[in-house]
Amino acid sequence: MTDLLSLPARTLPLLIFFLVASFVSNGQEIPSEPAAISAGEALFNNNCRACHRVQEKLIGPPLAGVTERAPSIDWIISFVKNSAALIASGDDYAVALFNEYNKTQMTAFSTFSDEDVLNILAYVEAEAAKEPEVAAAPADGGPTGGGEGGVPATYLNLILLGMVVILVLLLIILIFLVSAVKRFLDQKDLTPEQREVVRAPFTMGSIMRSRGFIFIVVFVVAALGFKAVINGLYSIGIQQGYAPAQPIAFSHKLHAGQFQIDCNYCHTGVMTSKNANIPSANICMNCHNQIKQGTLTGEAEIAKIIQAYETNTPIEWVRVHNLPDLAYFNHAQHVNVGGVECQTCHGPIETMDVVRQHSLLTMGWCIDCHRTTELNTRGNAYYDRLVELHGQASEGAMKVMDNGGLDCSKCHY
Ligand code: HEC
Ligand code: HEC
Ligand code: HEC
Ligand code: HEC
């Protein structure tokens, strides 16, 4: 009898489980095709990476396992589309999460379709499954890199030391030879004039007064002076190393390095336009309307962002890189079409507290790269016919210069 009574009690949780499970699968399925995963990866990188990682906690929670953790997939979809509405509706899970993350508001992605969110979840699941190997790689990559760097330097020192020893030996041999020749000549029958030459004291004074010595000194001084003048002329207008102080102590090392915020998140133009764009205070406020305290600078620096935002005055950043108006440079062409990394031109920005001009930015610098860099033609149908024609005309890969990368009019208005 007791057994029969407890039966419903045991089956009830199971029943609820099946109900929920069927509800979830009726609602939405997470796709697993590669196309969906790669679409999800692009969406994740462009929209979510600024605050989320798959495995680590960043500004928001790690997304691995969110499908098991969150109430349902439909819940996730509505949270992503408008988390504020869900929190305001008093949803228990949403409110608890919001409080746990210090009331940091997640951006609303109201233009996303259900499918977009499902693709992102597909990417997250695929990534969560393979993450551990990736994380292990840098750990053993580090020390070997450092070791390799040390070897050439010690070799160089050894070579230098060897050369000094050889030079000293040569000097000793020469001194022996001179005194041997002198002794040999002393034994000969020489006229008084010849004897005077042989006996002439070998002093510093006589060397310095000799014509050969004066010629060499004048030549060396003139050559060094000439080189200094030429160098001076060449460096006119070159700003390499320029690192002005900025109105707000914004650090790329912290944002792009430590927090790994994608460059595109702030420099929104790089993929689509000529200019990379400097972010407005609105973009900073996505995070800083919640994060009001910096570990290093306290409230002082972040308060300036908030003030600029509230008074609607633009922050007056000091421009670092600046080509003269006669030259045309396009970011999308290089970053998006050409696949050139930001760091190739701008150096390790993600390690800089203050941005510094890394490259020369001269015409020669542009041209050198166009001469040596292969055109990124793979998967770009625009180039198919061109590559074919180039193959017929000459051997070797197609360089940027083979596509007009050296034409004056491409870079000059
Ligand atoms: C500006 C930062 C920010 C961005 C951008 C962002 N999120 Fe969030 N996200 C958060 C924060 C913070 C939370 C924690 C909840 C809260 O505070 O509202 C969160 C929570 C979540 C949760 C719930 C996690 C859980 O543990 O249940 C999901 C799912 C989520 N985000 C998905 C996304 C997706 C997908 C994107 C990109 C389309 C995205 N987020 C972009 C900050 C962000
Ligand atoms: C959180 C926003 C943010 C992120 C992420 C970010 N930047 Fe910036 N970046 C800025 C701001 C603000 C400035 C202007 C202030 C300054 O120069 O430090 C700037 C300036 C620059 C400049 C100098 C512009 C000039 O005046 O010539 C370069 C180059 C640059 N960023 C490259 C990068 C690269 C490369 C990345 C990715 C590794 C990146 N940034 C990530 C906000 C950001
Ligand atoms: C092929 C070299 C090259 C690459 C690659 C490159 N930049 Fe630049 N960048 C430049 C040059 C040159 C300028 C100066 C442009 C000017 O003055 O017209 C510049 C200027 C900038 C500026 C100042 C604002 C502006 O738009 O002029 C920012 C910010 C910037 N770059 C960010 C980036 C980011 C982020 C990336 C990677 C996504 C990147 N750059 C990739 C060469 C490059
Ligand atoms: C995606 C989120 C995010 C965005 C966008 C963002 N920040 Fe930050 N910022 C942070 C985080 C996280 C910290 C670290 C707070 C701490 O020190 O604990 C921080 C710290 C700072 C600090 C204080 C540094 C210190 O340690 O004292 C300054 C100043 C700052 N940010 C400026 C900016 C500016 C200017 C922008 C816009 C160009 C910006 N931030 C955009 C997340 C962001």
Ligand code: HEC
């Ligand atoms: C690090 C290498 C690199 C540097 C430095 C560089 N470029 Fe380029 N550039 C490229 C590549 C790669 C392409 C080809 C992009 C593509 O596939 O169309 C390109 C293409 C171009 C084009 C289009 C040419 C065409 O075929 O239509 C112009 C214009 C250009 N670059 C201007 C400049 C200027 C101006 C500078 C210097 C301020 C510069 N580049 C510096 C790599 C570089």
Ligand code: HEC
């Ligand atoms: C890949 C891009 C590129 C190509 C191709 C190119 N230039 Fe330039 N040129 C530049 C850049 C960038 C500058 C500015 C460099 C600086 O400020 O130091 C410049 C500067 C100059 C200047 C100096 C102007 C001044 O006031 O200092 C002259 C002149 C010039 N270019 C002529 C030419 C001629 C002629 C050609 C064709 C044979 C040519 N350029 C092809 C990028 C290019």
